Amino acid sequence: MRSSVSAILSTPTQDPNMSHPDYEMTVHDHGTLLILVKHLGEELSSKNFNRLFERICRINQLRLVDGTGAERCVQARYIKEYPVGNNDWGDFQTHRRLLGLITISKCKLQIELNEICRLHESLKVKYQSTLYDSRCIIFGVNAPNSPELSTPSNFKSRDVYYASDNDPNPSIEMHLNEFLSSLFWVLDAKRLEKSKEKLDKATLLIAPFEKRNIIGLDMESRANKKRCMGRVTKHLADLNLQTGFLNDALNFYQTAIDTLRSCNDWLWLGGCLEGLCATSLMILQPQNQLTKSNFQRNASLQERHSRFKFRPLSTNAGFVSLDDNVVRSSLPQNLLNIDDIYKNYGEALKHYSKYLNAGVVLTEGSLKAARIAVDHHHFIHVHYFLQNVLPVNLTLTDEEKIQRLMKLAELYSEIGFHRKASFFQWLASKRYVSASNPHTSWEQCYQLLLKMLPGHKLSLDPNDYVPGGQFGWPELQRQVVNEIVLAAKRVGNASLATRHCTFLLQTMWWMMDKVERSAYATQLSVLSAQCEGSPVPLVLDNGLVIPPANLLNIPQPENFSVQNLKLHLRPHKLVKAKEDFGPFLFTPLKFGSMEKYNIKSNKMEYVWVINEPCEVILELSNPLNFELEVTNILLLTNGAVFESIPFSINLPPEISYQNVVLTGIPKEVGNIEINGYSTHTLGVKSNCRLKNIPNVPETTYNVQVIPSMPCLEAFILDSKNDTISNITLFAGESLDYNLKILNVGSISVDLLEISIESTIENSLKNSIIKVDTENIKDYLPITPKSEIVMGIHLTGALNFLSSNQYPLAELNSLKSSLTISGPSSYPSLHSPKQRNERLSPMTASSFRSGESSLNSNCSRYRSPTDITSLKVIEFNIKIKYAGGEGMAAGYCRIISCLLSLNIFNSVLVTGWDVLQAETGSQFYLVLDVVNVTNQEMELKYATNKSILMEEKESYRIPVPVDRFLIHSLEQVSSSEEGQADMVSQCNKHIAEQVLLRWSVNSYDDLPPRWGVAKLYGLTLCPQMLDIVCTSPIYWEINLNEEKIVSECDEKLLSETSQYPVGQQLKLQIWVHNSLMSPLDDVTLELNFYQDYQNGTTNSQLGNRLATTGSTKTHTTRVNKHDRLYHECGVIFFYPGQYKLNLQCQTLKQHIWKLIPPLQLDITAE
Known part of the structure; x- marks a missing residue:
């Protein structure tokens, strides 16, 4: 034990900390062989090297058969860079040892080959403590027509030559398989060697930072012996894991955990726990069945809006379920399930955090645990593991810190935490431009800010936003876009900064108050002064397309109205006569196939004419607190060629509803589609489409342009x-x-x-x-x-009658009232109920009131001041x-x-009546006329008869008029319409006969003015009609068998006869009905009287004459063209002049007399 410690302390001191974490490492990498692939020399391009590296990475698995016949699986992991400091941690975790080295290069000369060999050997020396084998792949050495090259004598590695780096030689895969096989067998030999060592004699394995901690320790103590045994067991478990003995590795890890826990060796205990989790996961989810995929978030965390599309998420495949008893029985008993893996990983991370020098291990462990949770949709665990990454105090460069933040953002994005991912991207963007970063890059900062837009529910396309809508976090979104504007400005791309500022004003207009809107508008004008904004896409160097943005609210459109041509220029359809195509068939049935035609059309009902100006009225408001200059306002159209005329305007601050008339000239016949307008304001050109303007109901307006027309x-x-x-x-x-x-x-x-x-x-x-x-x-x-x-x-x-102000056209409306104003004009016609009562005082002046020709009612008239003296009529020609x-x-x-005609009254008739004339062919129309002008008037009312009338004075004049020949009517109907037609014909006859010619002298030496007054609409009662119209009967009289009266053919023959006193005179009377209808209840009466020629008559002649026979006879009916005959005699006793009044009367009070009366001169014998 002491000898091993001495050996450890004798080795040179190195940096105990790893250089930087490997953010791509997963738990499956615990069972892989680490191989460094290095690019040497300058002849081989980076593109070809990356292509070859990808080809090498595909050879990451190899299946071998060992001496016992068991199949062994070799898994490799290839990296391009690997710090020596990380390699020193190979004793703590064997998967960190760099076992193989592959260099790739290209050369043409011997000197280049020598340099490549030297660099290869230096790399071998650098990693000599762990390196098992190496390969040097060189391209271009055996190329045709190239000199033969040879490696230096001190080059001990195995080299592989290829003629060209572009030639996909399949032997590369063969050499790599052989290389993996050699590394595996060496590693397996190491495993066997370690497994045969006695634990009590094993060398103490330490982490690089533990060298200084073992000084002064009693290595023979029981605790240190356990620590040594536990670490060796853990090391042996790592080797078994790398060589494919997963069950053995599981057992060794479990044994090491028990041993290390008893001696409180927390760092290595954490390593054992992590290895146990990795082994369990590799058994449950083998590497060859693992698919890298994203997984769906929990349903409660789903996005509410589909504007921003993310990649579809799917579930992982290949995970072994421990709920199946059959499967569970075939697995090791100490295998961890997923919950135990989380628990043990959490404990391992807790132990790592106790050591400051294990920061890289803690970071990598947190990321590996988070990836496990990502694969199994356990998002809470993902967040739990990732929150431990940032607090780890690591000595990292700004670039390495950016990598860490971007990896966190990537993992959060995979589980659908897009806003969280955007937050880490935002932190990474700040690192690119921090003061501590010696390589400040605003370009990288700008690109990262763009990538974080979806996480904040933002898009670069303004069409993705609903005007006035709110989706996301307004204040945060505005801050993000504002930072993008600043980054684009610092990049030096003024057009990009202008575009993003325009985008900010367009999409976030509804989130700002008036002050903020004006501030951003001022900022935009400053940016656009450097580079003008235009409504075209911007393409960045990396191929990203920035969609166009438009100032839809500066100025703010209130209304958009397509105008018809001026009234006198508007085309109208020529009306053609409709052709008869036969009967029209109608059905109330509605067929579903016809519903497709029920589509709302935005085609205007009017048309424009080619080469003639047309207008569109645009109402604009200035929402800013400063004057806004808007120039080059043009209409945006599609379809037929249209020339839009530019318009400019200065809008005062905060003005509303300012009308702008946009004009243009169609240059081609066809259809013009108006879809918006363009403006130039604040240095930005904008295309304002109607579909993006909420105040306009239509997205387009279609107007038809027709060929040229005259004017x-x-x-x-x-x-x-x-x-x-x-x-x-x-x-x-x-x-x-x-x-x-x-x-x-x-x-x-x-x-x-x-x-x-x-x-x-x-x-x-x-x-x-x-x-x-x-x-x-x-x-x-x-x-x-x-x-x-x-x-x-x-x-x-005008109507010249003052009492009834009826226009000529309204005469027909009087038919009903006229027919019931008195008894029927003809007794034989059926009429309504007889009315003997007088008319109301309002109309009394128009009707005959009795036998008197002129009475007080007839002469009464209204005061001219009560009569409207002006009538204004508008005519449209x-x-x-x-x-x-x-x-x-x-x-x-x-x-x-347009013509306005003012008509003043000249002469008014305030009253009228009719009188019998001296002859039966005429009657007198007596009129009360008033001069309502302000000048003296001369009125001519008959031949050689005129009168001078003072202003506002009334006069009564008799006008002789020929009687209306009732025989001129083809038929007289007994209905109300027929009688009204009779009155109308009489009125027409009077209007044609009576012409009141007036003339007045004008002032200022102007010529005199004159005119003719015609009397239309006179109201005639039945008594008047008896005088106006000729009698419907013809008289025929014989005296003493001699015909003295005959009215046949409308000619009256009468003469005065002398007869002696005392002679009987025989009278024979025939009454002929000339109507086309019968006369009912006819009474014929003879009355003798004397006329003293002084206005006095005497009808009491009982002592002066005597009659034989009846002087009165009655018959019930006289048919059409029939006659009534009566005969009587008379004897006169005294001489003198006598007159005989013959009258025919009906019960309907119509009386027809013989005019003039029959005159008889009686003389003495």
Whole structure:
């Protein structure tokens, strides 16, 4: 024992600590042979070396058969670098010993070969304490046409030559298998040698830092002997594990654990516990069945959002279940299950932590234990083991610290702790730019910051973000992006810094207040001053593509409205006559196959015209507290060629809803898809797509562009060729104007139609305004820059009746009221219930009130001040025109001329009545007329009859009018419509017969104004109709067998006859019904009277004459074209002039008299 201690103390002192941890080591590496693969020389490129290294790493297993016929499995682990300090820990854990060396090089000259051999030998000396064998692979030595080279005499290693490093020579695998085999048999011999040693005579194995601790110890004590025996047993267990005797290794580990625990040898006890865990895991999960894969997190830890996609996680395969009794019986009794492995690993790590010099062992053990938990989805255990890594105080360089942090991030990422992984990546990025790091790299810092974005639920693509939405941790996300901006700026890539700052304002706008928004906007303007931002992807040197970012909220869009063309430029579809395709079949059934057509369309209902400006109104707001300059605002379109005109604007601070009119010109026929607009502000060009703007309901707007069309302008001109739109007329006045149409476009007009629209009825409209369109086709085509002129005739057609303000077009609405205002005009027509009562006072002035021709009711009228003296009518003269390719495509345009017509009253009729004239062919229409103008008026109401009327004065005038021939009607109906039609015909007859011509003198030496008043809409009661219309019966009278009266053929033959006193006169009377319908309840009555020519008549002639027969007869019906006959006699006693009044009456109070009365002169004999 003392000799072994002396040997230990005599060896040179080395660094007791490992250089740095091996973060890639796993528990399965406890059973592997460690081999160093080294790149020598400069002829072999790093790319080829890495390719060869990967090829070598694939040869990591070899199966051999030992002398007993048992199959042995050799597992190798290849590394590129290995510090000597780590190799010194080979006694503590034999898998840390470097057992093999492979150098790979290339040479062409002898001197290069000599240098390679020297370097190879120096590496052998460096690792001579543990190295078993080595190989020197040299390329290019046996190449054709190359000089023959030979190795130096002092080169003792085995060399392998190949002609070319690009030649995949299969002999490499053969040499490597042979190399692994040689290492294994040497190691197995060492195992046999150790197994034959007596434990009490074994050499004390120590860790490098324990050399100074054994000085002064009593090595012969019982405790130290146990320590020595336990360490040797543990060492033997390691060798059995490496050589494939897992069951033996398990037993040796268990024995060593009991021995070392009894002597409190905590470091080596931890090594035994770790070896026991590794052996148990290798039995439960062999290396050849292990697949490196990621595993799914617990369901309670699942991500809630699918925006950031991570690799799918799957379960591990090949793990032996200890719940199966059959399997359990075939396994060693002291085999640990997974829970025991966690427990023992935790104890081992606890023992490691007691030694400051075992920091690397503690770190590696924690990572290996964490990987076990990762493979078995035990995420809590993963976190438990990993939390011990950072507190370990290791003397590491900044690069090694970064490696440790990145390994932690990788493990956390594998279990789905992406935010935790991002935190360690953030710590690693800070190490790249820390003050203690002599090799500061902002580029590496920037790349790590980009990698940590998914862990914070961030993406570089702004399209992954919902406007106004929140996903993740806003403050933390903004801090991360801000650090990325700073890193990109420190890298020196101004365009990248501008892009990330733009991204920050676009995606995190909703997380900021007003002050923060303005601050970041100012920062962006400073960055963009160095390099302007553009909406194109940025490709980094490593191939990473940074998607474009746009300032969607600076300025902030409030509304986006595609405008139709101006009213006079809007195309309209030409209406074509519909063809008859037969019967239309309708079914209420709905078929599912038709639902696919029920898709909301974003196509506009209107169209644009090629080469004509069109507009889009964009409402913008400035959310910043400083003036914002926005330049080069353009529309973004697809489809047909569209020329967008740039627009610039300065938005005041915090202004809202500022209208911006964006214009453009379509250059091609087809469909234009408007999907947004572009801006240039704060030094950044942005493409603002409508799909990313929440205030706009549509993602695109589709507008159809049609071929070119002509363009017209229209004006209304007076006699002086001045344009007018407001005209004043007196009622009844007529004026003429001109409609001028000018072709201001470059296309001829081939179609021209003119129509007039107004709110009044068509009949009244046609009586007020007329356009001369008879020869409109003669003006076509209208060539460019040419004009045409058409006449417009205006008439002030107002109602001249003051008591009933009914327009001409509303006359039909009076039919019902007129027909029930009195008894039917004809007794033989069936009419409603008789009404003998008088009309209301409102209409009493319009109706005959009794036998008197003029009474107080007839002469009453309203005061002119109570009558509306102005009527304003709006007319829209529409000019529909088309031509060129637009007409061929089925489109036209409509231009409108608005005309406001003010009509003042001139003459008003406040009352009217009718009187019988001296002859049966005429009657008198008595009118009460008022001059409602402010000038003196001359009124002509009949031939050679006129009257001067002062302003606002009323006058009564009799107007002779021919009676309406009732026989001109083809048929008189007994219905209400028929009677109303009778009244309408009488009114029309009166309006045509009565023309009140007025004239007034204007002021300012203007020519006099004149007009004609026509009386439409007179209200006529049945008594009036009896006077206005001719009688429906014809009279025929014979006196003493001599015909004295005959009204046949509408001709009245009458003369005065003289007869002596006392002579009997025989009267024969025939009443002919000229109507197409019968007369019912007809009464014929004869009345003799004397007229004293002074307004006095005497009908009491009982002592002056005597009659034979009845003077009154009645019949129930007189059929159409039939007649009523009556005969009587009369004897006069005194001479004188007598008159006979013959009247025919019905029960409906219609009375028809013989006009004039029959006059008889009786003379004395």
